[in-house]
Amino acid sequence: xxxxxxxxxxxxxxxxxxxxxxxxxxxxxxxxxxxxxxxxxxxxxxxxxxxxxxxxxxxxxxxxxxxxxxxxxxxxxxxxxxxxxxxxxxxxxxxxxxxxxxxxxxxxxxxxxx
Amino acid sequence: xxxxxxxxxxxxxxxxxxxxxxxxxxxxxxxxxxxxxxxxxxxxxxxxxxxxxxxxxxxxxxxxxxxxxxxxxxxxxxxxxxxxxxxxxxxxxxxxxxxxxxxxxxxxxxxxxxxx
Numbered sequence: 316x317x318x319x320x321x322x323x324x325x326x327x328x329x330x331x332x333x334x335x336x337x338x339x340x341x342x343x344x345x346x347x348x349x350x351x352x353x354x355x356x357x358x359x360x361x362x363x364x365x366x367x368x369x370x371x372x373x374x375x376x377x378x379x380x381x382x383x384x385x386x387x388x389x390x391x392x393x394x395x396x397x398x399x400x401x402x403x404x405x406x407x408x409x410x411x412x413x414x415x416x417x418x419x420x421x422x423x424x425x426x427x428x429x
Numbered sequence: 430x431x432x433x434x435x436x437x438x439x440x441x442x443x444x445x446x447x448x449x450x451x452x453x454x455x456x457x458x459x460x461x462x463x464x465x466x467x468x469x470x471x472x473x474x475x476x477x478x479x480x481x482x483x484x485x486x487x488x489x490x491x492x493x494x495x496x497x498x499x500x501x502x503x504x505x506x507x508x509x510x511x512x513x514x515x516x517x518x519x520x521x522x523x524x525x526x527x528x529x530x531x532x533x534x535x536x537x538x539x540x541x542x543x544x545x
Contacts, residue, residue: 357535
């Protein structure tokens with residue numbers, strides 16, 4: 316079946332602009348995660364949803380970052396007033412159930428802030 | 430807080446040879462999962478192998494196997510009969526089974542190059 320998809324794949328934003336990144340998880344997957352991967356680094360956790368409930372947002376670096384999953388399926392990560400340090404690949408992952416622990420990753424959105 | 434350390438930024442191996450990637454972690458949890466993920470140049474992260482901490486038997490998946498030493502908090506990945514398609518970044522990751530969040534904590538990765 317279809318895997319996790321993310322759009323756009325690439326985004327260039329001028330500093331100060333707002334951006335919205337979309338994640339379509341695998342159909343039926345309960346859990347959804349967002350990670351930020353800086354160049355040459357491992358992914359770092361941003362936030363976690365179980366269905367529509369945001370259970371952990373401890374990794375969001377500032378209040379400029381906001382994520383939602385209103386119907387328990389598609390999720391959007393929004394970054395307001397983008398800064399150069401926000402440049403990174405944003406990865407979305409989903410897993411089948413709350414206790415499955417196997418996460419399936421999307422291809423990521425590469426955000427470049429100029 | 431959990432941490433994952435991969436001490437080998439880059440490694441190379443000849444095709445058909447065996448290579449071992451190292452990973453250590455730090456946690457106060459007793460129940461947890463450990464993973465190795467592969468990220469080819471196209472960037473889609475793929476699960477290679479998973480180990481439950483309560484299982485003493487080391488996990489194996491075809492040419493991939495792990496050496497899990499719980500007391501030493503070590504979790505190395507062995508790739509046998511290396512293939513050109515194994516060239517990728519490899520990330521070791523940890524997930525606690527308690528606390529409500531199943532987030533993965535990743536190491537910085539090891540860049541593996543398989544040479545023909």
